[in-house]
Amino acid sequence: MPCFQKSLPVNIFKILLSEFYFFTTCILIKENHQNSHLKKQAYRRTIRT
DSSP states (O other): OHHHHHHHHHHHHHHHHHHHHHHHHHHHHHHHHHHHHHHHHHHHHHHHO
8 A cells, every 4th residue: 555655646747747748749739730831821922922
């Protein structure tokens, strides 16, 4: 039982870390998608002119 109690905070920390990692990667993917979209638009504009 004390072994389980010792590992519990570690497990919570791991879960929080994985959640945080997933959240940040999700945001980064969205940001990259928006940036690539803006880059495509800018690229098209430069081609037109």
